[in-house]
Amino acid sequence: MGSQNCIVDNHREGAEVFHGDAICKKKTAELLRELGLPLGLLPLEEVEELGYHRESGFMWVTQKKKREHNFRTIKQLVSYAAEVTAFVEHRKLKKITGVKTRELLLWLSVVEVYIDDPSAGKITFKTGTGLSDSFPTSAFDPEQS
Secondary structure, eight states: OHHHHHHHHHHHHTTTTEEEEEHHHHHHHHHHHHHHHTTTOOOOOOEEEEEEEEETTTTEEEHHHHHHEGGGGGTTTEEEOOOEEEEEEEEEEEEEEEEEEEEEEEEEEEEEOSSSSSGGGGEEEEHHHHHHHHEEEEGGGGTOO
């Protein structure tokens, strides 16, 4: 965790930083919309801080504690650490930290999420092991997740 805080600290200067659950959730939804990603992709609770450094594309979100979320329509359990970070660009989150997905009995780190072709209605998740899986983007609509 120490080295991760260093990464956040390196991007803090010049970043937009928000504090408090309500404003952070609102700004997270705005950022996901701006990036062309589903709004339910980061179903976080008790968010304490959101930071976004537009120049580098680095974003971070901290919540009070780790949280697991089950995306019901695709039967996928995802764990979000107290701190989630990523570099963002249009239709893509990359170099993600703090997000894991459950595959059989293993928790695998999600390192990249992207939408190649929005008209296909699919979003792809890539793990640190190189495995990837695609799901309907509708599974990550706030009403579905």
